[in-house]
Amino acid sequence: MTIRRSLRASLRRVGSATAVGLSVCASAWAAFAITGLGEPEPKPAVLPTLRERVFVDRIDIDAFHKGNLHAHSAESDGDVPPADVYRWYRDHGYAFVALTDHNRRIDPASYAHLERPTFAILPGEEITMTGAGKPVHVNAICHRRKIGGGTFDTKSLALTFALEKIEEQGAIALVNHPNFDRALDLDDLWGARATTLLEIWSGHPYVYSAGVDGRPSHEELWASMLSRGADVFGVAVDDSHHFATNPTAKPARPGRAWIATFASTPDKVTRDGVCNAIRAGQFYASSGAELTRIAVAERTITIRPADPMARVEFIGPGSTVLSASNAAGEGAVYRMRGDEEWVRARIVDSRGEIAWTQPFRTMVREAAPVP
Ligand SMILES: [Zn+2]
Numbered sequence: 452m453t454i455r456r457s458l459r460a461s462l463r464r465v466g467s468a469t470a471v472g473l474s475v476c477a478s479a480w481a482a483f484a485i486t487g488l489g490e491p492e493p494k495p496a497v498l499p500t501l502r503e504r505v506f507v508d509r510i511d512i513d514a515f516h517k518g519n520l521h522a523h524s525a526e527s528d529g530d531v532p533p534a535d536v537y538r539w540y541r542d543h544g545y546a547f548v549a550l551t552d553h554n555r556r557i558d559p560a561s562y563a564h565l566e567r568p569t570f571a572i573l574p575g576e577e578i579t580m581t582g583a584g585k586p587v588h589v590n591a592i593c594h595r596r597k598i599g600g601g602t603f604d605t606k607s608l609a610l611t612f613a614l615e616k617i618e619e620q621g622a623i624a625l626v627n628h629p630n631f632d633r634a635l636d637l638d639d640l641w642g643a644r645a646t647t648l649l650e651i652w653s654g655h656p657y658v659y660s661a662g663v664d665g666r667p668s669h670e671e672l673w674a675s676m677l678s679r680g681a682d683v684f685g686v687a688v689d690d691s692h693h694f695a696t697n698p699t700a701k702p703a704r705p706g707r708a709w710i711a712t713f714a715s716t717p718d719k720v721t722r723d724g725v726c727n728a729i730r731a732g733q734f735y736a737s738s739g740a741e742l743t744r745i746a747v748a749e750r751t752i753t754i755r756p757a758d759p760m761a762r763v764e765f766i767g768p769g770s771t772v773l774s775a776s777n778a779a780g781e782g783a784v785y786r787m788r789g790d791e792e793w794v795r796a797r798i799v800d801s802r803g804e805i806a807w808t809q810p811f812r813t814m815v816r817e818a819a820p821v822p
């Protein structure tokens with residue numbers, strides 16, 4: 452699908468939004484910020500507002516598929532072959548993994564024998580570029596052909612190149628580790644808001660997820676983008692490189708951060724199903740905290756963490772904490788006023804581990820007749 456067609460398609464869907472609805476945000480509309488190779492299109496005069504987006508009515512999820520969207524093998528700078536990476540995730544309770552070697556696409560079909568009914572291998576590649584001498588890394592997920600990296604005069608040109616190449620394949624873009632080498636700031640990310648995903652937490656110890664030298668954390672960058680009106684989903688990843696023993700010498704270990712997709716078929720995982728769930732923002736991100744239920748009804752959001760001692764914050768635009776409570780019993784419930792625009796949940800368990808939901812739009816338009 453071309454970029455302009457996808458914009459038109461998203462506008463058509465906007466036209467069919469229901470009178471009262473809630474959803475995980477959709478991102479297709481944002482793709483129109485990208486145009487010809489290396490040529491950022493002038494910013495549109497009027498951005499679609501959050502209230503003009505696509506809405507799905509309600510969800511009630513109590514089964515999830517855990518997966519990782521950033522991992523390396525010896526095909527680039529990891530320390531074990533691809534099969535060992537796949538086996539590690541499969542044998543540690545993951546339902547999917549994308550191997551994202553630098554400028555390499557490993558064909559999942561070559562490793563299909565390692566898949567199981569509850570474990571799928573996704574195509575991936577870390578498009579590894581420099582822009583103005585800084586590292587600019589963007590993962591392509593669920594793509595069909597290798598893209599490769601490059602050297603660009605500006606960070607913006609690098610980001611534009613990657614996002615356009617990914618969009619051409621109808622694949623999923625994930626902008627990686629903004630604070631790595633202090634490379635990407637909020638304005639850079641705003642220029643790349645056509646991305647579907649942004650890395651808000653990483654298990655890699657050298658990318659400064661929590662901020663560095665006064666630079667905001669990756670989570671704060673994401674929150675700022677959401678508050679400005681970007682339609683970007685936050686993900687947590689391992690960026691694992693080191694599966695061999697000796698954790699002190701080789702510190703980018705697997706199993707530290709992940710996403711968990713909404714599992715409509717808990718006992719079956721398919722590549723297409725996972726790709727579609729990620730594309731639609733049907734997942735939460737985690738640095739270790741787990742959720743057992745996410746429910747969004749007409750006027751309430753319910754979050755049930757696995758740890759009954761976990762604290763649940765409901766957060767709106769401007770990083771405003773709308774409410775905070777402990778999750779005991781059936782979970783924490785937020786009652787929507789209707790004017791929040793969107794609400795997301797941030798869960799901190801008793802070990803200090805975090806889970807992040809995507810924003811759920813709250814949209815109460817003028818009442819339409821109820822049939
Ligand atoms: Zn990277």
Ligand SMILES: [Zn+2]
Nearest residue numbers: 521523577690
């Ligand atoms: Zn990486």
